[in-house]
Amino acid sequence: MTTGAAPGALGRVDRAAVAAARERVSALHAELTRYGLVAWTAGNVSERVRGADGTDVLVIKPSGVPYEHLTPEGMIVCDLDGRVLDGSGSPSSDTEAHAYVYRAMPEVGGVVHTHSPYATAWAAVGEPIPCSLTAMADEFGGEVPVGPFALIGSDAIGRGIVATLAGHRSPAVLMRNHGVFTIGADARAAVKAAVMTEDVARTMHLARALGAPPEIGPRDVDALYDRYQNVYGQR
């Protein structure tokens, strides 16, 4: 990713849509702090804004800026190769990974990255979170899978996320020795997935300290997942 905005580069994207995404992305970081998913500046939210002719852009947190200083104007707009199009400053150092996901998964509209403690503990031992909770069946449709160890600075993290999520219904992946990436139809859905990942990572960690929690059978998992995805919430 490079910094320095290319003037006029937002040409085919609706300005109002970008402004609305800036508002949403900036505000949603408050959920990361509210739920204790992040320490200092280590976590970020992005959202895709679809452009005419497929020239989508992403709106993402600036790098190293404290959460309480975030504003809609401070968010950075990048193309899907991670080049800055609008905004003063550097985008999140995880922009490459977000951008890779948007390029590879057209249905994804939001991406979140955290080092939330319980989920990252599972990532550190490289073990998927087994599906022993109805809330996991609802939200993840099964276990939360583990992705590879990958260094920042290339598309290795992005590739690892996409390769892992391709084989699962889960909107979350535990990247080995690193942390969590989640996806969603929009930024809010990806944030919800990040909150639920930490929630079930914690409950399953606590359960394992008590004994061996039985997993829910695959047919029951399917029934729960289908119902939750189709019935839950307001229509």
Next chain:
Amino acid sequence: MTTGAAPGALGRVDRAAVAAARERVSALHAELTRYGLVAWTAGNVSERVRGADGTDVLVIKPSGVPYEHLTPEGMIVCDLDGRVLDGSGSPSSDTEAHAYVYRAMPEVGGVVHTHSPYATAWAAVGEPIPCSLTAMADEFGGEVPVGPFALIGSDAIGRGIVATLAGHRSPAVLMRNHGVFTIGADARAAVKAAVMTEDVARTMHLARALGAPPEIGPRDVDALYDRYQNVYGQR
């Protein structure tokens, strides 16, 4: 449960009593977030409003609405078969379970459901929380029991709750692989039971990590329970 309010269906229930229950139910959700019992939208409170001629109704959280957006007007009123009588939108997807409890247990005036983490960890391993704390004897009159695994979408959860609580003084049941349901004389009492369930679930989890906490003998449990139920608080 179905949506779509039947006009005039509140006929035999006092409007002021419903309005007061809307206020209480809406406000009590703040205790679930304050005590960390819920993540995102996964937990709900309801209260029974007694109608003339036994036509009771229940007031419950709408489905999938964030806690900070709850208002008294946003609560949903259902009959005890879970049909919406008043309110715009869908009631909690757990309404069937709440309604079943109110039908089967006439003395119950409030029901709460959470996935609070420590209590749900005990539920995930399917083990009752043993009574090694005077606070458990006070509030639960013994251990916190475990109910069956049951899928949402029928009256299986409701039946499981009622069958388990029938044999215990405990106002809380740990539903296997799922979470907690609590009952009370009103919504506030059920919320208190939910708070205390997580509190003792946590303390007993921490105790078990240190060793084998001895249980309190049944005669002492009875003495503590009787005193707490009859002497504690303001008369």
Next chain:
Amino acid sequence: MTTGAAPGALGRVDRAAVAAARERVSALHAELTRYGLVAWTAGNVSERVRGADGTDVLVIKPSGVPYEHLTPEGMIVCDLDGRVLDGSGSPSSDTEAHAYVYRAMPEVGGVVHTHSPYATAWAAVGEPIPCSLTAMADEFGGEVPVGPFALIGSDAIGRGIVATLAGHRSPAVLMRNHGVFTIGADARAAVKAAVMTEDVARTMHLARALGAPPEIGPRDVDALYDRYQNVYGQR
């Protein structure tokens, strides 16, 4: 303890001193919630007000009242046998234990009771918290000791507290299967001891999960305790 204020019973105690103690005791409960030491209404603070001719009184939380509803006027004033002298309503159901401590330990000016989770976990297994932290040497002068199991409703709890603390420098005692009682020169000091008890109970619980933390030698404990009691803070 009995309710119903005896008129004129505050005769030999300074009204302004009682009013100031009401303010302090009411406000200090906010520290119990701030540090997560209490759930719902399960914890209380009291302070002694010294009267002429030895007719001391104690100011304590009312029973079962939520912390956010506490006011100076709502506090209850009792004599050292736990009889209500001033205030409308019942005092904390733990008043007998507080009163016993004040009768038996004339140097004590404040008492606090909580079921704070980590400390109560040590109490549940009946094990003292070993002194492996300089902060424990500073505040407790050694381990945090364990007192007997005792039922509420007689002076058994008070006797257990006093008998245990008599042999220790610790201002805190872990009452088996129950919770924590702390003492101090005034209510604020007892609250500090309750906060520090939970803090070291947690750190030592976490340490034990990692391995076997070595204890600090008795001579070093003495040196730390002496220095902290005499040098720390503002003169």
Next chain:
Amino acid sequence: MTTGAAPGALGRVDRAAVAAARERVSALHAELTRYGLVAWTAGNVSERVRGADGTDVLVIKPSGVPYEHLTPEGMIVCDLDGRVLDGSGSPSSDTEAHAYVYRAMPEVGGVVHTHSPYATAWAAVGEPIPCSLTAMADEFGGEVPVGPFALIGSDAIGRGIVATLAGHRSPAVLMRNHGVFTIGADARAAVKAAVMTEDVARTMHLARALGAPPEIGPRDVDALYDRYQNVYGQR
């Protein structure tokens, strides 16, 4: 360290620089409470102010003062032998350790001390936190090392900190049976290191409860450290 300000002792230090450091040091304590690193008054921040002719001073928290009562004016200014130069009251009882670090490590501009619970648990068992997280490679360049057990009241703590940090890239040291000291280019950087120390201490504690987390290889650690120190954040 001694108390009692030497009049005119701030002679060669810029008054405005001292005033700005007072503001920063006072305000940064709020991060210690926000992240749960401190209980009651047990933690402190200091910052070096560089003077002409090498007559540096340090600005530090007063001893035993609650965090919510801290003000810029309440901070204490000391020389690098810990003697009070400006401010009414006693400086933190850890001032000697801070001062020793500033004397021995000229590049250090900020020092923080806490007893944050997870990090102090590792300190209690005397085990370094192994580097199994990319966030550790980023911030610490490897494991978080353990320093010796040392009593307060001499330069033993300061010597232990400096001797341990001399051999590591880590800005944090776990002092045996005691707690954490962190350093940084300024007070804010040292506070960030304290926050990250607790964050990774917690995640690694949780990981170890699940299994044996593999460490990141030294070449990968180096690559991550170099990139983070040089690329992360705003230029």
